[in-house]
């Protein structure tokens with residue numbers, strides 16, 4: 071990190087987080103960002119789902135929701151950028167404050183609630199980018215409006231809107247900040263949703279357009295297995311593992327840890343990597359995987375790849391570490407490949423999947439069910455439940471967790 075980047079980050083992190091984010095997007099639009107020498111190396115190129123990625127590192131959805139800064143983000147060196155989540159109609163999201171930096175934990179909690187300018191505004195921008203030469207792979211992450219009467223239809227509408235301008239689509243059914251959205255992860259709902267999306271892209275003459283499903287880390291192994299099968303049957307190209315978590319690990323130090331919303335960053339690394347590895351084993355080559363959650367340096371990116379990721383995304387660490395993170399990760403990946411004797415990054419994919427899949431994730435039993443509710447975690451879970459208006463489910467969840475804790479007799 072050079073001095074200008076250090077200074078810019080220090081100044082930004084003194085501001086209210088959402089204000090800082092808005093300023094960052096504007097600075098990127100105006101070309102006011104520190105550049106480091108881009109890392110280009112054919113050993114990092116990834117051919118996946120009919121697309122050619124200059125490198126395996128992408129920016130995760132949620133940073134550039136309205137596709138304002140995508141050209142600058144490519145210039146920084148990302149191999150791919152996923153914009154969105156975009157809903158059919160513009161919506162304001164939840165009341166502020168709704169974005170919190172947990173600095174002590176290198177984490178973020180957000181409960182933004184799909185604030186975005188809507189499909190029409192984003193489509194107009196993406197049409198312009200289509201003419202940019204040399205841009206990387208551009209994904210569009212689609213979602214449903216909070217007040218939609220037919221959420222599954224919202225995804226089909228997103229696919230119709232972006233089929234011509236996106237290199238891939240992501241159906242985001244895992245944001246914890248839209249009440250009930252995660253119900254779409256149920257196998258029946260997911261099959262219907264994918265059928266609708268695939269039919270629409272075929273109608274638009276883009277039947278080969280890859281569709282990824284972005285999933286939550288808060289589910290047990292049986293639910294993950296059902297999602298994998300539903301995704302394969304529904305014709306998805308792959309899974310993005312994972313979105314933010316509603317869990318609150320014991321290790322969190324920040325006083326902001328009880329804020330409701332989705333937690334991302336370092337504390338998400340272990341649970342999301344374990345889930346990625348399990349998904350890789352379950353999919354057995356039928357799906358491609360994008361690993362996201364807690365990537366903060368070359369070592370964590372390398373671990374995601376070894377756990378089964380063809381591609382890796384980052385968001386929270388980009389907020390904390392700035393643009394130089396991209397070159398640091400890519401050059402660190404090359405070093406690790408050389409040390410391991412690999413001629414190409416793809417040789418590392420899945421080499422540590424078994425080891426990671428067997429890990430006993432903190433806060434999870436061997437079967438993946440949550441255990442070990444301390445008072446603070448229970449309070450956070452209840453806060454989330456009230457906030458999401460899903461009291462019955464949360465009460466059941468807390469009861470189940472407490473019972474499991476009694477049964478296992480230990481905090482794991």
Ligand SMILES: Cc1cc2nc3c(=O)[nH]c(=O)nc-3n(C[C@H](O)[C@H](O)[C@H](O)COP(=O)(O)O)c2cc1C
Pocket residue numbers: 130131132133135154155169178180182184211242245284312313314334335336338362363364365383384385386387
């Ligand atoms: C502020 C913020 C906003 C986000 N918004 C979205 C979103 O709109 N759609 C989505 O699919 N994921 C969203 N995410 C989740 C990220 O894409 C990513 O899955 C998660 O943050 C884990 O990666 P990280 O630990 O590198 O941050 C958001 C995350 C953050 C921190």
